[in-house]
Amino acid sequence: MLNEKQASKKVVRGFRWRYCLALLMIALLSSFSFSLIYRVLELQLSDGATINMAGRQRMLSQRIAFLSQIYLEASPEFTVSHSTSESLQEAAEELFHSHQILTQLSIRPLSKTLERLYFEGGEQSVDHRVRYYVDNVQLLLSVNSFSGLSNVNLLVFEREFVDGLLEDLNNIVNQYEEEAYSRSQDLLYMEWGIWLFTLMALLTEAIIIFRPMEFALKSSFRELFRQKDNALMLKFEAESATLAKSQFLANISHEIRTPMNGLLGMLNIMLAKPLPEDQKQRAEIARDSAESLMGLISDVLDFTDMESxxxxxxxxxxxxxxxxxxxxEANVKKAEEKGLEFIVDTAELDEKVLLGDLFRLQQILDHLIDNAIKFTKKGHVIVTLTVDDSSFGQPKLIGVVRDSGIGIHSSKQNILFNVFTQIDDSHSREYGGAGLGLAIVKRLCYAMEGEISVSSEVGKGSTFSFTIPVQLSREHSEPLPVQDIETLTVLVVDSNQYHREVICRQLEHWGVTVQTSSDGQSALDVCLNLVGESQSIPFDVVIINENLPGISGVELGSIFMTDVKLNRMKSILMVGATSTLENKYIRLNGFFAYFEKPATSYRLFSALYSVVSPELQWGTDAFSVLSRHVYLLQAHSDSIAKEMAEKPVVLVVEDNQLNQEIICQYLHSLECYTEVASSGKEALEKISRRMADPYTFILMDYQMPVLDGLEAAEYIRQGMAGDYAKGTPIVIMVSSAMKGKRGTFIDAGIDDVITKPVNKHSLSKIVARWKGGDPHFDLLQESQVVSDKEYSNSQE
Incomplete structure (x- = not known):
């Protein structure tokens, strides 16, 4: 590498030296040519002026002779006009001045010929005669009487003297012209010489400068093309390696997930049975570790997809x-198990249906929330989602995840989204993680043309905000029922300030009159004070958190129930996701309904609706304790209820025997009959033999030998297993890395997707959805689904 750099520098230096030399030569030639041309022009101007002056001497000598004759003819009185005298005086002075310039003040020294013409001959020389001629003119002009002419040599005004002087002046003019022509010829020869020299210089530049540069450039280009070919070859090899790596990761993912699915399945089955406390604790640790490993595998696969x-x-x-x-559903239990308050603020959300990638958006939120839970030891994690469609631009989904964790120093925030980066090694050791989550979040945001930012203060927590452009769908989500709740007065009893504020904002958004209390005793005091002031009930509804300081939530509900002044209030209990309270116990303590925290708008409205209109049931986010299980039957017609009561028959298509056993045990516990096929080809054979009694739905693995899940689904939809089976619902089991490939599943005729490893909870939702054969529960339509991973609770 060092030799290549040195060679490159040497080539550059050679180029620089050569073109600097070429530029220098061109500059010198240009300067010399400019100087020569300037000199030529200067000499031409000088010669022209000299020749004009010499020629004017001839004219002046003739004019003086003419005016002198006029002056002499006017004697003896010398009555000549004043203008004639002045003209003669001016002509004489100009002749003398010109003669002085030409002989003494000339820019260029006189040639020997001109010196001979001017000064040779003594009194007969041109110089002497001109001066003598001018002197006699001056004497003539000073004569006032005839007697004064004796001082003037009148012979100088005779034709013989004047013609002789004129002839000599003419010879001088001719000599000036000849010398000027001679100099112009010399300059012409010099210009030819400069032209030839310039050609020689350019030829020299071409030979010693540009020709070597051409060879060097050709050599450099040959080397560049060679390196380009090498780079293309290396790129092809890298792409092939990346493709092979991706294929390897896909295969190894399947190979890892298959035993992990078996491991998790067996652990869940074990935990579903009574175990000694120590064995149960160990099994839960093993299950949590396996789930963490599965999450890490999913992150690595996602990041690999992004890199390629x-x-x-x-x-x-x-x-x-x-x-x-x-x-x-994906995060609340993790937060509660760590003792954190998990709060979701949906007060500003309307019932909108958006167009976007639900799975990727959930992935962004899951990573941010997981990160917040990981780095928060106590306090809260608050998730806020809003849709900004007020501006004229594209609507935006805005998400904010705030925590009260350790915080991030400002100097570390700029590297937070880098791959494999954590704040420092101490945090990596204490909190774990591979440093992929936030890097995946950033790339997902950019892939959806969004942006993400972070603000944080050490010791006070962090806030992650993202904005994703979305489109408003023409579809509409299930609207909230028309119910007059604006007249309600509600007391919210919750020790967590942030949770109280979220609930209050949501209720006030619906027009409900709200009052709050932070503990059971203050809530009881408020109610008793209001009862004392008026005989009416203090509040229509009281929403109580299960966990309160002092008087617990359940105890407070029991107090309200037994107090004759307060027992007309309808109490709603907010329980944790990990709460073990049973329906009967909640009812016996005076509660009309309950729902799991956090208090989303749907859960809150469902709870209010169930106590305001107990004869109806809207949604399943909250349950009336009087008839929780009856509402599912009321929500469907008698024919659907009858179908749901029948046991479905499920064909499980899975090549791994351990996974077959686990899935079948789950389905048996969900009161389903099962049949098993080990490949897509075997599945087609079994489906074709059940013409009289088709399967309720088909649960099929994505990766299988001989015929994989997608190919088998396509064959079923094409009628290769019988026309009667074309409409049989098909649910495919895939890894989380495949969840984003929805279009591929739709093209193959897949109706629903479940993520591996399969657990009983997610499988129960699949069974509830498809045992009635209702196409309105199609996952791929997404208008009624909760997520790619966990579906709508409306059919639980």
């Missing part, structure tokens, strides 16, 4: 509330 430009961004309709529900 294989990341696909789709645009499908989804409701923002479905995104919120998915994010809550």
């Amino acid at each position: 430009n294989a990341l696909s961004i789709e645009s499908n309709p989804f409701s923002v509330h479905s995104l919120i529900s998915a994010v809550v």
Whole structure:
């Protein structure tokens, strides 16, 4: 590498030296040519002026002779006009002045010929005669009487003297012209010489400067082309290696996920049975470790897709509330297990359906929330989602994740989104992680033409904000029922200030009159004081958090129920996601409904709706404790309820025997019959033999030998397993890295997707959705789904 740099510098120096030399030669030639041309022009001007002056001497000598004759003819009185005297005087002075310039003050010294013509001959020389001629004119002009002519030599005014002087002056003019012509010829020869010298100089430049530069450039270009060919070859090899690596990662992902799926399945089955406390704790640790490993594998695969430009961004309709529900379900338990308050602020969200990539948006939020939970030891994590469509530009989905964690120093914030980067090694050791999450978030934001930023203060927490351009869909999400709740008065009892504020903003947005209390005792005091002031009930509804300082939430509900002054208020309990309170226990303590925290707008409205209109049920985000399980039957017609009561028959297509066993056990616990096929080809054979009693739905793995899941689905849709099976719902099991390839699934005729490793919770939702065969629950339409990973609770 060093030799290449030195060679490159040597070539550059050689070029620089040569073109500097060429420029110097051109500059010298240009300067010399300019000087010569300037000198030529100067000499030509000088010669022209000299020749004109010499020629004018001839004319002046003739004029003086003419005026002198006029002057002499006027004697003896010398009555000549004043103008004649002045003209004669001026002519004499001008002749003398010109003669002095030509003989004594000339710019160029006189040639020997001109000296001989001017000064040779003594009294007969031109110089002497001109001076003598001018002197006699001056004497003539000073004569006032005839007697004064004796001082004037009148012979100088005779024709013989004047013609002789004129002839000599004419010879001088001719000599000037000849010398000027001779000099112009010399300059012409010099110009020819400069031209020839310039040609020689340019030829020399071409030989010793430009020719070597040409050879050097050709050599450099040959080397560049050689390196380009090498680079293209290396690029091809790198692309091939990347493709091979991607294929390897896809294969190894399947190979890792298959045993991991078995491991997680067996652990979940084990945990579903009564175990000694120590064994249960160990099993839970093993399950958590396996899930962490699966998450890391998914991050590595996602990042690999981004590095190889294989990341696909789709645009499908989804409701923002479905995104919120998915994010809550995926993260709330982690936050509660760490003792954090998980708060979701949806007060400013309307019932909008957007066009975008739901899976990638959930991925962004999951990474940011996971990061916030990881670096927060106590306090809260607040998630806020809004849709800004007020401006004339493109609507934007704005997400903010705030925490009360350790914070980030300003000097570290600029490297926070770099790959494999954490704040410092101590944090990496204490909190773990591979440093991929935020890098994936940044790349996903940029891939969707969005942006992400962070603001943080050490010891006070961090705030991550992202903005993603979206489109408004023509579809509409399920609207909130028309219900007059504006007349309600509600007391919110919650010890967490941020959670109280979120609930209050949401209720006030609906026009509800709200009052708050931070603990059970203050809430009881407020109610008793209001009862004392008036005989009416203090509040229509009281929303109580399960965990309160002092008097607990359940105890407060029991107090309200047993107090004759307060028992007409309808109490709603907010429970944690990990709460173990049972329906019956909640009902016995005076509560009319309950819902799991955090209090999203859908959960809050569902709870209010269930107590205001107990004969109806809207949604399943909150449950009336009187008839929670009856509402599912009320929501469907008698025919659908009958179909749901029948046990579905599911064909499980999975090549791994351990996964077959785990999935079948899950389905059996969900009251489903199962049949098993180990490949796509075997599945087609089994489907074709069930003409009289088709499967309720087909649960099929994506990667299988002989015939994979997509190919098998295409064959089923083409009728190769029988025309009666064309409409059988097909649910495909894929890794999380494949979830973004929705278009591929749609083209193959897939109806639903479930992420591996499969667990009982997600599988129960699939069963609830498809055992009735209702096409309105199609995941790929997304108008009623919660997320790519967890679906709408509306059919639980």
